[in-house]
Amino acid sequence: xxxxxxxxxxxxxxxxxxxxxxxxxxxxxxxxxxxxxxxxxxxxxxxxxxxxxxxxxxxxxxxxxxxxxxxxxxxxxxxxxxxxxxxxxxxxxxxxxxxxxxxxxxxxxxxxxxxxxxxxxxxxxxxxxxxxxxxxxxxxxxxxxxxxxxxxxxxxxxxxxxxxxxxxxxxxxxxxxxxxxxxxxxxxxxxxxxxxxxxxxxxxxxxxxxxxxxxxxxxxxxxxxxxxx
Numbered sequence: 199x200x201x202x203x204x205x206x207x208x209x210x211x212x213x214x215x216x217x218x219x220x221x222x223x224x225x226x227x228x229x230x231x232x233x234x235x236x237x238x239x240x241x242x243x244x245x246x247x248x249x250x251x252x253x254x255x256x257x258x259x260x261x262x263x264x265x266x267x268x269x270x271x272x273x274x275x276x277x278x279x280x281x282x283x284x285x286x287x288x289x290x291x292x293x294x295x296x297x298x299x300x301x302x303x304x305x306x307x308x309x310x311x312x313x314x315x316x317x318x319x320x321x322x323x324x325x326x327x328x329x330x331x332x333x334x335x336x337x338x339x340x341x342x343x344x345x346x347x348x349x350x351x352x353x354x355x356x357x358x359x360x361x362x363x364x365x366x367x368x369x370x371x372x373x374x375x376x377x378x379x380x381x382x383x384x385x386x387x388x389x390x391x392x393x394x395x396x397x398x399x400x401x402x403x404x405x406x407x408x409x410x411x412x413x414x415x416x417x418x419x420x421x422x423x424x425x426x427x
Contacts, residue, residue: 206271259280289352289389294318297350297387297407300414301335304407305346307416310383312337312346329366329373333387344381348407354388356398362386363402367427382427387414 200362202230216369302312312335319334320327333348347370349362362384371378388395395416403425407414 242247253364275357293352293387293389295348297348297410297414298333300407301333301346301348301385304414304416305337307336308344310337310339310344315415319374322353323373329369331366331370331374334374342381344383345377347382347384348387349384352388353390354386354395358388358401359386359395359399359404370427383424384427391417 205301207242273415298315298317299314301315314336316334317332319331321329321331329345333346335346335348337344337346339422347367349366351358367382367384370382383405384403386409387407389409391406391408396406396408400418400422405422405424406417408417409415
């Protein structure tokens with residue numbers, strides 16, 4: 199009996215030892231796997247950190263390049279605006295240079311005798327420019343004195359005409375008081391004038407001058423009647 203009991207105890211101890219050994223091996227395997235996972239995680243983290251660092255450096259370079267590009271673009275646009283301004287100014291002067299000597303001939307055909315053509319006439323108030331007229335022409339029609347007032351643009355637009363109408367013509371006699379007793383007739387002139395612009399100017403009661411060879415001619419319809427201020 200005692201021996202059987204001892205055998206059972208030894209068997210139980212052996213089984214427990216085997217179980218413990220299996221659990222230990224399983225534990226060690228899990229620890230190994232965990233260790234491998236930690237190494238993989240560390241390697242991945244290191245790679246991610248390196249990628250982030252590279253991305254930050256690339257972003258920094260991109261930001262610097264963008265700033266440089268923006269600066270260069272600003273300089274380019276500034277230079278372009280300056281050049282275009284010069285071109286626009288040159289074309290504007292060319293338009294005035296072509297229109298001014300044409301005015302007496304053009305309006306003579308309408309029975310208006312132009313006595314003089316003044317360019318860029320300014321009205322001053324307390325030493326400040328209150329209004330500026332591109333072309334101001336004292337004239338006579340049927341023995342009565344009148345004033346021709348002109349706006350000249352290289353490229354004439356409806357907006358130019360509206361501004362001329364609102365800012366110069368409506369207040370002309372107020373700004374140029376020496377002509378307050380004269381009738382005022384107005385015209386617009388341009389090197390480039392579209393058909394719709396001609397129609398818009400006529401609706402406003404303005405004569406329209408357009409290029410014709412080395413001079414200018416009227417573009418108004420035959421039945422046009424000018425507005426008199």
